[in-house]
Amino acid sequence: MNQSKKITDGAMLTGIFVLLLIITAFVPMLNISSMLLLPVPFIIYSSRYSWKPAVIMLLAAIILSLLLATVFSLPVTILMGLGGLVIGTAIHHNVSAYETLARGTLAFVAGLLFVFVFTQFVFQVNWLAELEAMYMESMEMSTDIIGQFSTEEQTQELQAMLEAQISYFTDLFPVLLVVSAVFLALISQWIGYKFMNRLEKKELHFPPFRNLQFPSSLIWVYLAAIILSLIEWEPGSIYSLAAQNLLVLTGLIMAVQGISFVFFYSYQKELSKALPILVVVLVILFPTMLLYFMRILGIIDIGFKLRERMTNDS
Numbered sequence: 001m002n003q004s005k006k007i008t009d010g011a012m013l014t015g016i017f018v019l020l021l022i023i024t025a026f027v028p029m030l031n032i033s034s035m036l037l038l039p040v041p042f043i044i045y046s047s048r049y050s051w052k053p054a055v056i057m058l059l060a061a062i063i064l065s066l067l068l069a070t071v072f073s074l075p076v077t078i079l080m081g082l083g084g085l086v087i088g089t090a091i092h093h094n095v096s097a098y099e100t101l102a103r104g105t106l107a108f109v110a111g112l113l114f115v116f117v118f119t120q121f122v123f124q125v126n127w128l129a130e131l132e133a134m135y136m137e138s139m140e141m142s143t144d145i146i147g148q149f150s151t152e153e154q155t156q157e158l159q160a161m162l163e164a165q166i167s168y169f170t171d172l173f174p175v176l177l178v179v180s181a182v183f184l185a186l187i188s189q190w191i192g193y194k195f196m197n198r199l200e201k202k203e204l205h206f207p208p209f210r211n212l213q214f215p216s217s218l219i220w221v222y223l224a225a226i227i228l229s230l231i232e233w234e235p236g237s238i239y240s241l242a243a244q245n246l247l248v249l250t251g252l253i254m255a256v257q258g259i260s261f262v263f264f265y266s267y268q269k270e271l272s273k274a275l276p277i278l279v280v281v282l283v284i285l286f287p288t289m290l291l292y293f294m295r296i297l298g299i300i301d302i303g304f305k306l307r308e309r310m311t312n313d314s
Helices: 002-026 031-037 040-049 051-068 073-092 097-121 127-147 152-171 173-199 217-230 238-268 274-285 287-304 306-313
Strands: none
Touching (some): 002 040, 031 173, 040 173, 051 073, 073 173, 097 127, 097 173, 127 173, 152 173, 173 238, 217 238, 238 274, 238 287, 238 306, 287 306
């Protein structure tokens, strides 16, 4: 009976996935919503039966997507299927929400790397070149507009600055990949929780953001990234890019820790809930200045255990 139900559930959820995939591929008005729902069938199935049956479901989905959709759907199927499978398996094993998010992020990183390599060799699409071309087009539009109100020398200085920024952002492509994976994992897990709570009558949810705390060992990783970035590597070398990306990534994690502390402090002191939300909005609007401050706050929070001190004092 259990085996029959497992097969039935697998067939039904695979069919739902393929339907969502077809909508994503051929219905422009609904493709964004349907794409965000693609991992859900895998989350539901692997949360019920763990990863082994889910792998078979993923293989069936790959075959059906190639037959019923297009070859363009293959990387999307692997990306969303792999992410949903890992998140669902973590739910099956009662892993905590944030650890589930970490596992899902790793799965989506692997999926995005597959998409990157697949499109590079099969469709001859170079994402780095496309990204740089998009930045260059934006830069040309900006310099054309500003050039009407400034001297030629000022325009050239602005263009040189923007070109340096474009080079910097393309060098940070690995960080962009990880941030995209975090976003995909977060959205997929949150939607998956909603469906699981409705279908399975569970109470899955993320703990309050104010309780988010990264391990203290992260400070040493951040310190190592700073030291590596200070070494005079050959410009453009893999070591230079690795050090640069590691520093930016760990810095972002520290900033998230700092923002989490703002939520914790506001809750602990019974301040208005609007205060931490306002801080987040300001960080988004003025990242250059405020992200640095949040990073310092995150380092202090982890290194000096501010939360424990505040809890003990209260």
